[in-house]
Amino acid sequence: MDDFKVIEHGYSLDLNRIVGGWELSPYSCHAPNKNKAKSIIIKKLNRDYLDLKHSYSQKEITYLNIPIDRDKRFDLVEFDGVQMTRSSAKGKQREKEKNKYLDDILVNPDITHCYIMKRGQYYGDNYCGYTERQVFAGVYQKSDAIKEVKRCDELTVRPIEIDSHNALINHFIERIKKHLI
Structure with a gap:
């Protein structure tokens, strides 16, 4: 309330x-x-x-x-x-909370890269398309991601934990290697 x-x-x-x-x-x-x-x-x-x-x-x-x-x-x-x-007022309050969250990410030196999301789906590479699968999500420098997210109310940013991201990508690479002829 x-x-x-x-x-x-x-x-x-x-x-x-x-x-x-x-x-x-x-x-x-x-x-x-x-x-x-x-x-x-x-x-x-x-x-x-x-x-x-x-x-x-x-x-x-x-x-x-x-x-x-x-x-x-x-x-x-x-x-x-x-x-x-x-x-x-509720809209302004949400905007204020979102900007504080983004500013906290921007000053956090442990966060270097982020995913951009819209309605539960990830932005693809080069700001093109959407995907539900994290493995196909675009990876953006945090400053670029935050700049993009600040311009649109529907977008959110999700900081990337680098080790788990790399493990996910390596696992996917191993799975698709089996398809090489």
Whole structure:
């Protein structure tokens, strides 16, 4: 659980309880209470000229029946002295933790090479393609790997333990030597 200081609560329109709600973009707001959130979102719907119907009663959406839910993702919170939504703050927090992890690797003299990974798969050699098998993974200087990983949120770096990496490659070489004619 995060420990962000909540400035104002977030609310959103429950699109599952709106006829054709899947066609709409999310409607959300920050408000001190649910009644104020209803007013804000009704004004947004009216501004966008939307005549929506409740999916259960088939009645037109009004202040009295608008399906508004408390939505913590849209809480207005404070992170590093800046106000933003909780989901934005979580993203900034992940980015901050990732950068600290990368900086720790960069200053560690025992780490010289790294694998680059995306969604559980290794980058291939020369930043080309992906593989699930470590033996086919590209091996990158740590500074090059970190530079690549910092530019993309989906990438991670995995430091290489040189002895186990070399043992893996040598074992693979021994296995494929049998295929020589």
